[in-house]
Each structure stands twice: as structure tokens, then as C-alpha cells.
Amino acid sequence: MKKELSIFDNPKNVKKLLIIFYCSLVILLISEFFIHPHPAFSFEHVKGFSAVYGFFSCVLLIFLAKILRLIVMKKENYYDK
């Protein structure tokens, strides 16, 4: 029997992963200053536009999904009744 993986059982490893993740976000923001910009529309001249847009898209997505859930969610046997 092979040993099973369990690296994420250790909270330290999860923490390390999160730190790497946060660092990569910072690097992404900084790197925008070193590349040749190629904005699609005028509002993309703003540095970090994609980052802000991506973040708030997902927050809005979850917020609206929670509202949608109030309307459409039914018990699993809804159609069998």
C-alpha cells in the first residue's frame, strides 16, 4: 500500500502556500510597470485595472449568487414530489 499524501494536513504548509500566493500577487502588480503597455480601452491605462476588475468580479459573483440562491434553491427531491 502506497503512503498517502498529506502535505495540506499541516497548517504550516497551508500558510506557506498562502504566503507564496500573496507574494505572487505583489509581483504581478509590480511587473506591470516593466512591460510595454497595450491597453484595449482607455480605462486600461490605469495600472492594476485587471487586478481590481478580477477581484471585484468575483466578489460581485458571490454576492449575486447568494441572492440567486434565495430564489432558485429547492430541496433535492423537489421534482419528485
Added chain:
Amino acid sequence: MTSNMLPPAIIFILGAILIPFLKGKTKSIYMLLIPVAAFYILVNIPQGNIWTYEFWGYNLILGRIDKLSMIFGYIFTIMAFLGILFALKVKDDLQHVAAIVYAGSTLGVVLAGDFLSLYFFWEVMAVSSTFLIIASRTRASREAGFRYILVHLIGGLFLLAGIVLTIQKTGTIAFDYIGLTGIESYLIFIGIALNAAAIPLHAWLPDAYPHGTPTSTVFLSAFTTKSAVYLLIRTFPGADLLIWIGAFMVFVPIFYAVLENDIRKVLAYSLLNQIGFMLVGIGIGTQLALNGAVAHAFCHILYKGLLFMAAGSVLQMTGKIKCTEIGGLYKTMPLTCLFCIVGAASISAFPLFSGFVSKSMIVTATVNEKMVFVYLILQFASAGVFHHAGIKVPFFTFFGHDSGIRAKDPSWNMTLAMGIAAFACIFIGVFPQPLYNLLPFIVDYVPYTGAHVVGQLQLLMFGALAFALLILSGYYPPEIKSINLDVDWFYRKLGRGGYIILDKGLNTLNMISEGVVMGFLKGLVFFFKNTAAKIALFVAVNIWLALGYRDKRLEIKKNRLYNDILEGTLPIGIGAAVTISFILLVFILT
């Protein structure tokens, strides 16, 4: 050279007939050889119209070979191979036969250069795929399969009515660009859009696909919708309506995907979202946009197949597929987990994965056409895709809370199929040029620019940040055992009334199209029905003879059967029924 080669569709469909008679290794090798043979033929045929046959005064074209049909032919054959490999150890002939007939009929649709063979393969596709849904042999899957075939028969009738009116108008059965111009073009459009699961004609997909078996859903995810995408590119490029349907489709399903508990339902909703991207591309209709739609369909078939294979492996090995019941599977299913992450990264359009090099063509096309609003919706959806398909699917399946399940990676053939698909996703992402060379128009597009890579990574990674913060803060909507209502509610919950309306509607439509058909193409319909009637008579008479019927009694029985079939309300589809009866036989016997 082509005279001694069969059309790929025929190779698949005829090839399927032998499957129930073979056993063990011979059967496995034989099934894998079917797509290999079809692929060999596709590679070696010249461009132009080939496999043309004179039929009842019409010219059937079973092989319209150009760059557009070829790239779809390639990817469908490749996906058929991967699907067969993935399902190789399934001990159920019904699934094998249905899947291979299904793949073959899809190739028939893609290569058809005339309406009649198109419609024939279209109906075979609908019926054979239904058997893949009911192959789970549960009550829920039978009911879902029934709703699925009803919806598709209605769609088929719209298509048929449009086809008949078009033939009557133009006098030819050949088709190419149609465009939204008259009533007949809208009828055809509705018929195709239903198969593409275009909103609001989409509910059949998330309703039916999650009921398939662990292996059959892989086939389902690839063929029906993408063959409709192909037809839309062929017949309705540049139709503005598609931009808005597509924009709606990339947007709405992601909310459902966030809420759904069943992983395969999450994938079904993300499938709708991905088709939305393709429809936007078709609607824009520029060379870049159409190339993008084709490339995205190509990549999508691979990574969506991969994701459904990963989900199928989990279902196969654990018997469970709901977020609330699984989790922590990375510990004992590391390979499946890895392949799932590759599929997730591809659908999220991460740089160096396949989605990046195809989706960005469509997004860039919206920029070139100065469509700010559509652009912003697509970017919103891109972040949303990463959120629900890129993070949610792997996270809740393989990480998240530990469910205590200790299932192993699946058998070698399933792992290998996932491995090949994962390799292809990365290969295309790193070396897009071979894919670009296959596209219908010359590609003048560079996906890897500094600004594009950094912009896309910012969009995705900060979306991931939102996911991380919401999960850690507990605001993320918890997984709940539940279902979420979609528009199928209208035909599922309006109860008897709904069924009666549907029934009446179906019959009326049937009668209308029957009237139209009878009026304009009497001879043709007669031929189809006559053939079916003669085949039925041939079988029946032999049985009656064996049972001892003679002379007058036999004559009465013969006349009754013949008239029943001729006066039946079935449209041309009865021709397809003859083909399908074989699958039915396997279904009854297994």
C-alpha cells in the same frame, strides 16, 4: 483515391455493429481502431466535395472537405478515441455501441454538404446520445433521457421545417452560408441553437448530462453542442443576435455553477459559459473572431472532456460526485487530481494552457470591434470561470474538507486517457502554432505579449484572492444538498398541464411539418417511409409465415402494417429510426 475509402461517419456507424460480437482484448483493440481508421481517412482526403451520391433526384454530399470541416473532423475523431480509451473497460455494449454511433453521426453532421444527410445524421445523433444518458439505468436517468429526447425531437422538427422551406425556395439541398433573413432561416437557427444549448434553449444540458454514466458524459460533453457550434459558424457567421445570446450565456450560467453541489452539474453550467464565448465569436463574424470560435471549440473539447473524465473517475472510484460528500481526494488520487488541475487551468485560460491561446482571440476580436460592454462581460466571465471551474471543482473535490474517502486513481486506461488530454492541453498552450495552422483563416495573432500575460494573470489571481478571502472569512456560500431551478422548471413542474401543452405542441408541430413536407417533398417522404415500411414488412411477414399465417389473413395483416407506417405521423426521421433500431436491440438484449 476516395472511391475506395468510406466516409468516417459510415466507418463509425458500421463499425459499431460488430462490437457486441467481440470479446476481451480483440474488442478493445477493435474499438480503438475505429477512430484511428477514421482519422487516417481524414488526413488523406483531398479538399472539395467528395462522397457524393445521386438520391431521388437530389445530390447527397457526405464529404464537404474544407479547413472548417476538417478541424472539427480532427478534434471529434481525437475525442472519440480518448472517450473510447477512457470507457474501454466498461462492460456494457449499449454504451459502446451508442457512443460510437453518436461519434460517427457527429462526424456525419460536420462533413455533410447537403440538408438531407445533415438532417439524417442530426436525428441519429439525438437518439444515440439519449441511450448514453439512460445507460445509467436509474429512474432519474430514464426520466432525464425522456425529457432530453423530447426536447431534441422538437428542435429537430424546427430544423426540418426550416430545411424543407429552404429547399422549396432555393430548389437545391446543398447548403452553406444562410444568414438570418426569412422565416425559414429562423427555423433552422432555432433548431441548431437548441443543440448548441443557447439560452433560453439550454436547460436540457444541465438537466441531462449529469445523469450519464462516469464514462458516457465524456462523449456527451464533446459532440452535440460543438457540432452545433460548427454549423452556426458555417451558416450564421456575423449574426448580431449571437453576440447577445453569447454574452448572456457567458454571464448567467456561472452563478449557477457557483451554487451547484453536483460537480458534473457545475461542469455542465461551465460548458454553457464556454459555448457563450464561442457564440460571441461567431456573432462578431470577423476572421479573427471566427478563428477564435473554432480554436476555442477545439481546445474546449479537450479540456472539458478532461474535466468530465476527472469527475467520472471520482464518481467511478468513490460512487459519489457531490461537493458535500467528497473532498480531500488528492491524498489517494494524486494523478486524477493533477490532471483535473491541468483541465481547470486550461478552462480558466491560464497562460501556457490551451484556453489562453484560443479564448483570447475572441476577447481581442471584441476589442478590435470596439465592443466595450461585451468586452467587460467576457472579462467578468473569465474571472468567474476561474472561480467556479478553475478553483471550485478541484478545491471541493480533491482538497477542501477531508471526506475520509480513500479511493485510488482509476484503471490504467482511464488514467492514460486523462494523461493524453492533459498533455494536449499543455502542448497547445505552449505551442499554439500547429493549432493556428489548422484554423479556417490565416492567423495574424500573437497570444503571448507581456501586457496580455500580466493582464490575464492579474485578472485570474486577484479573482483567486477573492475566493481565498471569502472562504477564509466564511462568507462563501456553503455547499448545500439542493437543486437550483432553471427554465426546465416550465416543462417539468407545470405538471400534467405542461405535458399536455408539450404533447399538443409537439403534435401540432409534427402535423405542420408533416403538411409542409407532404406538400413540397411528397416523393421524398414517400421514399423514406416506403423504405421503412418495406423493411418492417419484410421482417414481419417472415415472422407471420413462421407463426402460420397464410393467404388472406396474411394479406390483411400486411396491408394494415403498410398503411400504419405510411399514415404514421413520423417525419423523415423514420429513416434514422431504421438505423437506430440496432442500438435499441442492443439495449433490449443487455
